[in-house]
Amino acid sequence: MRSHIRTAVVVALVAALLGVFLRNVDLAHVGSDIVSADPMWLTLSVATMILNLAIRALRWRFLLEPLGEAGFANAFRATAVGFAASSLLPARAGEIVRPYFLARHEGMSMSGAFATIILERVLDLLTVLVLLALFIFFFPGDASRHNPAIFTAIKWAGTATGLASLAGLGVFFVAAGDPARLGRMTNRLERALPSSWAGKIAEIVEKFAEGLGIIRRPSRLLVALAWSFPLWLSIDVGIWAVARAFGLDVPFTGSFLIVPVLTLGVAVPTPGGIGGFHEAFRLGATLFYGVPNDRAVAAALVLHAFTVGPTLLLGLFFAAQAGLNLGGMRRMAAGAQGRANI
Numbered sequence: 001m002r003s004h005i006r007t008a009v010v011v012a013l014v015a016a017l018l019g020v021f022l023r024n025v026d027l028a029h030v031g032s033d034i035v036s037a038d039p040m041w042l043t044l045s046v047a048t049m050i051l052n053l054a055i056r057a058l059r060w061r062f063l064l065e066p067l068g069e070a071g072f073a074n075a076f077r078a079t080a081v082g083f084a085a086s087s088l089l090p091a092r093a094g095e096i097v098r099p100y101f102l103a104r105h106e107g108m109s110m111s112g113a114f115a116t117i118i119l120e121r122v123l124d125l126l127t128v129l130v131l132l133a134l135f136i137f138f139f140p141g142d143a144s145r146h147n148p149a150i151f152t153a154i155k156w157a158g159t160a161t162g163l164a165s166l167a168g169l170g171v172f173f174v175a176a177g178d179p180a181r182l183g184r185m186t187n188r189l190e191r192a193l194p195s196s197w198a199g200k201i202a203e204i205v206e207k208f209a210e211g212l213g214i215i216r217r218p219s220r221l222l223v224a225l226a227w228s229f230p231l232w233l234s235i236d237v238g239i240w241a242v243a244r245a246f247g248l249d250v251p252f253t254g255s256f257l258i259v260p261v262l263t264l265g266v267a268v269p270t271p272g273g274i275g276g277f278h279e280a281f282r283l284g285a286t287l288f289y290g291v292p293n294d295r296a297v298a299a300a301l302v303l304h305a306f307t308v309g310p311t312l313l314l315g316l317f318f319a320a321q322a323g324l325n326l327g328g329m330r331r332m333a334a335g336a337q338g339r340a341n342i
Contacts, residue, residue, distance in 0.1 A: 010090045010270060017268065017275025021282060025297050033246060033298035041245035042302070048238035049310045052231060053079055059123075059227035062220055063116040067108045077318040078102035084315020085329045087272035087308045093333040100332055101322070125161065127228040128259055131236070132158045135256035142249075143257055143288040150287060158260065235259065239303060246299040248291050258284045272308045 057076040064070045082098025099113030135143075136155050143151060236255035239262075243250040250258070258281065265280025266273035281300040285291040291299075319329065 006090065013268065014270050014275050017270065017279055021275060021279045021297065021300070024293070026294050029294040030298045030301070033295050034302060037245040037298075037302065038247075039245075041241045042306070045238045045241035045245070045303070045306050046310060048234045048241070049306055050314075051234050052238070053083075053311060053314070055227060055231040055234060056120075059224050059231065060116065060120065062224040062227065063119055064102075064108070064113065065220060067112045067116075068106065070102065070106050070108070074102060074105045077321075078105070080311055080315040080317075081319050081322075081324070081329070082315070083311040084319065085333065087312045087315075088326055089330060089333065090269055090271050092269065093329070096333045097329055105322075123225055123228045124232070127225070127232045128263060129158050129161060131232060131256040132260050135253050139251070139253035139256070141251060141254070142290070143254060154257070154260070232259070238306065242299055242303045242306065243285075245302075246295055248285060248289065248295065248299060250285065250289050250291070254289065257288060272312075273304070277304050277307070 053076060057072055057079050060075050060079065061070050061072060064075070078098050078101040081101050082094035084094065085097040086092050086094030095117055096114070099117055100110050102108065103110040103113050132154075136151075136158070140151070236252065236259060239255040239258055240250065240252045243255075261284040262277060262280045265276035265278075268276035270276060278297075278300045281303060282293070282296045285296040285299065286293055319325070324332070
């Protein structure tokens with residue numbers, strides 16, 4: 001029953017977001033804009049989506065190093081399968097499927113691999129905020145003039161989020177300093193929980209802290225952070241290429257502002273960010289760059305298709321190779337969650 005209720009809530013949320021996104025839109029005009037988009041720029045955008053997967057897999061290998069040496073092919077496949085799962089299942093299930101899939105093929109601790117996913121998100125957030133800061137202080141252009149109040153709010157929100165991200169990285173540093181001690185501290189839960197539960201929780205927490213082991217090696221962490229910049233610059237190129245394909249007056253550095261707005265949009269827990277992604281791009285393009293609404297809608301539809309499509313197809317292909325279908329991904333996510341909650 002709970003799964004049916006959750007599905008109904010997700011469907012209602014998607015419908016509401018798409019309703020907001022498509023309100024007062026001339027669909028015939030949108031279709032015409034899509035048909036007339038420049039195919040050369042669209043091809044470049046698709047190419048960046050494949051490149052993003054490869055860079056993510058390379059960076060992930062550095063983060064996984066304390067747990068063992070993962071092969072690039074397995075890291076690439078796991079990344080694609082994880083993003084495919086997030087595109088099809090709610091609540092970003094791919095964040096759990098991805099480390100679980102890799103752990104099965106590399107013999108690593110699932111809890112440790114999951115810790116690297118969280119660390120990835122911190123590195124991603126820091127990189128996005130650094131690029132946003134570069135935009136705000138050096139390349140604001142027309143964006144700051146169209147809506148100065150919203151622009152100022154984003155500037156302060158970005159600063160606060162950046163400080164919170166640094167604080168989170170500090171917490172990870174403390175946790176990674178002595179995984180065994182963290183496990184012993186967790187063992188004290190035996191006083192409040194059955195000993196079997198407390199012991200299992202302690203084991204998971206200790207393995208999770210081991211997954212953060214790269215923090216104890218700053219040079220490796222810096223390499224992982226260095227990979228984050230070509231990753232997000234590639235994502236920016238993909239967004240800018242779609243903007244160019246539709247003739248939007250958005251400079252390349254404008255994607256440094258669009259990406260944080262999209263990040264807020266995909267935070268809404270819908271499969272593949274449907275609705276939230278679309279509306280976030282429409283708002284960013286219209287509010288900061290004065291793009292006509294119908295053309296912004298057309299560009300948002302194509303950009304989302306390019307963001308999700310190639311990864312989804314690759315992920316489903318690799319999942320099929322491993323004997324997984326959508327139901328298998330769902331069970332894998334549920335199984336991983338169950339193990340983590342023991």
